[in-house]
Amino acid sequence: MRDTSRDRDTTRDGSLKDWLIDTLPAHGRMFWRLVMTIPLLRKRMNRFMINVAVDYGAMRPTPYSSRPPRGDPNNPEIAGYTSWDSLMDKRWFARYLLPKEMPNLPPIDEVVKLFEVKSSGPTLSSGSTFLFPTFAQWFTDGFMMTVLNDTRQTLTCHQIDVSPVYGLNFEQTNALRLNSEASGKKGLLKFELLDGEAYAPKLYNSDGNVKPEFSVLRPPLLFEDYLKTLPASEAKRLKAAIFAFGGERANSTPYTAMLNTLFLREHNRIAAQLERENPSWDDERVFQTARAINMVIILKLVVEEYVSHIAPMYFRFSADPAVAGRAPWNKPNWMWIEFNLLYRWHSLCPDRFEIGGKAYSGPDIIFNSGLLPEVGLSGLMQAASDQRAWELGLFNTPDFLLHVERASIQQARANKIASYNDYREAFKFPRVTRFEQISDDPEIVEALRRLYGDVDNIEYFVGLFAEPVMRLGALPPLLKRVLAYDAFTFVLTNPLLSEHVFNENTFTKSGMALIASTGSLQDVLNRNVPAGKQARKITMDYGGAK
């Protein structure tokens, strides 16, 4: 935990209104508990809080994107003005602010050093378990998707479509579905039983080639490059355990594979229930309806468990579809580059992972999907819930992830992202005028001063993580404000939550009841593991402060 005895110059923190919104809800636990016991009051407060969060952004529809002139990927420029083609061509990230030349940027090597753990050791999170960054990674990997060889481009469909489970397109979805005529069961995703529990089938044959049935899937990102750095036997061992997932990042660690497996099981459980309840339905309808229910459950957990964990307050959000329904900000989604960049939360990740009494290093878990069936789904979920995360911020990224921070800085520069102060202004914070307004940590203040000289030179990506984490929340103020706008506008405008879709016609009566009765990852886990393997306490909250 940070040393809170240090001082920060708070004169540029914002208006009294900002203070009321950002600070008050992190005090008065009893009051907020009371608010949440009165349904109508809770509903109104939920709508108010979400609208306040969204108003700080208010940038839809987004006029700018990172598209080069004529959409030519060989051109490193960004058009930087609005055109019909730029408004239509969603291969490129949208952006809040126009591209900006930043002439005085320090060398990248120097900036990466801002992320290295201090010699005094890492700062631990005061309130988050490792389940929190795990969920963030798995969930956002499904819809943020940078194209690695041109980081102005994205693979996303600009919706939260749970592509790690279902694939990016119809062909991939079909490859992941179980043949209903052969199996005699309707609507299932392919699975294989290990130790009596369901996991996704393996992606590779014993000869190390992708199974023909999965040839349309994207294999794990950068996996082949990584294998080349390993002894052949170790490479073979890792490869044999890789799952056939819809998402190219879902095998990154056993933890991401764990969440993918959880929702694969939940899909199949829902499908079996729908088949029982609707004997006249064909495979297609069972599959589609199970998917829709599973997706809405995930969206609900995103708001009610995950975003509520992030929010620096005692009040917990509800995923009420009516909030977005007729709101003026309910406009088409388009993934923003700034949203993508702010989600590089590698400093939350520890450098050792404690699983079932054993400790693993970073390299021990990379692409090590085999660890999941070894420990079991429930066991790994519990391990992630028991372990404390590190704290988000500078000087706190474990060594084995520093290359990802480097790639993020490069991506921000390739996209000509404006300055930290420009984004403070865009999101209605006062621009900072002194380094001491950014952080209470003298080492951060000095390092920024040395590297950037002037507060206006600080990069967005660095500034985001230089601010201290808010009380009760997991994030610093600017990052939290940008994220809140992005997250609510993305989640609540999902077409499955829209007024003509979110009903029994789409989900069935029992599907609606299932959605209503699911409030946590623990609920989902415990109905998808054998009796006796239920987990003790699945949570993102460390220490129970909230």
Next chain:
Amino acid sequence: MRDTSRDRDTTRDGSLKDWLIDTLPAHGRMFWRLVMTIPLLRKRMNRFMINVAVDYGAMRPTPYSSRPPRGDPNNPEIAGYTSWDSLMDKRWFARYLLPKEMPNLPPIDEVVKLFEVKSSGPTLSSGSTFLFPTFAQWFTDGFMMTVLNDTRQTLTCHQIDVSPVYGLNFEQTNALRLNSEASGKKGLLKFELLDGEAYAPKLYNSDGNVKPEFSVLRPPLLFEDYLKTLPASEAKRLKAAIFAFGGERANSTPYTAMLNTLFLREHNRIAAQLERENPSWDDERVFQTARAINMVIILKLVVEEYVSHIAPMYFRFSADPAVAGRAPWNKPNWMWIEFNLLYRWHSLCPDRFEIGGKAYSGPDIIFNSGLLPEVGLSGLMQAASDQRAWELGLFNTPDFLLHVERASIQQARANKIASYNDYREAFKFPRVTRFEQISDDPEIVEALRRLYGDVDNIEYFVGLFAEPVMRLGALPPLLKRVLAYDAFTFVLTNPLLSEHVFNENTFTKSGMALIASTGSLQDVLNRNVPAGKQARKITMDYGGAK
């Protein structure tokens, strides 16, 4: 004109509110003129009228589409329930109502007879010139686009993108653009001068093959089939005159080619002006900005000239982007099959075309693009404005277009469109209970009774055209109500009109001024023809009743 002495049973016409909305604005010309002279009142009334029109629909976002199960085009079924894939897969038309089996439909041959002109001759429009259906055809051909071999599918990008001028995608747009390095001019569309005036270049080489530079364009729809029915010399003559347009339907007649040519000239005129005013801009920026300005001018004329002509009232609409800005109905567009079907206005088309003192038959004008340069743009625009349209309705389609009515009925049936009464109910009209409530024309009443037996059996497509045209308007009541919802939601939600885009950053100061000062097709024409060739009076209003 219809014989207004006939009676109709008006007991199912709707509520008092409906009557006030549908009927009052068609009376009191002096009052409405006064309203329009007071800017703030006009603005408020405009917003009110548009919101009233949109409220009759209120179906966004649309949960249903004509997608077959698993998106398989070989499956003639329509899934008929909402799924993630159906919500994402916009190759298929959206639909207001679920597919419905209509077991008692009469043979198509019998239904086509409902469209044949009576032996007593056609009914002429009381208030529309032929420019009105010409504009409707050209404009809607650009964004409704049925796929002919599977009429549940569409080629549209679900936006009004003026694809007849600019093509359906980036490759087509690039094929239509003039090489700026070779020409020394920026941002132009390819053109060729005939008699000193600009037209699109020809699509075919002298050998009858598509020029290689235009190989990515879609050639005129059904043109090759049509040529096979002609003598070789005639086929060759037609082919030689076909223009290289972005739209596969823009060469259908010289009239559609005329409007395409008008906006090609306007694009190039705007580009030249932008190049003069912004010497630092490259070809791409000049092109994109000229396109954006040209598109907004078209959108403006759609609302202010075309929709105002359709509307059964003295009040004229304004294309005020603020009306849609924060409105709850400002949601993503998706082309509805019912919207597509209602636009089959072939009964508006005469069977003879008067151009420069000469008369042409239907077959004389089909694919006869050569007639346009022969008469000249101004001459043909004037001819379309001078000639009276026929009236929309049953028993009024010229013989040479009856096969299109047949195709429309087939398309409605392939899409399993529900009944006329179902759509009356969906758009908040009372269901009719007697044939006499539909039409005042005894021949129509008797024909419907004989073919359908029960009013609930009447098809949507037939019912739309069976009702009489409204006073001062060009359309019957149900058709007008569905159209008004569709048209306003499509036009006003165009991204170019959105709050962060509709400004000088996108269009430049002079572009905004040009948009503001353009109020009619005549304005556009007169700045795009040589001095002395300005047209006398370009109008959709016949007889000046409005």
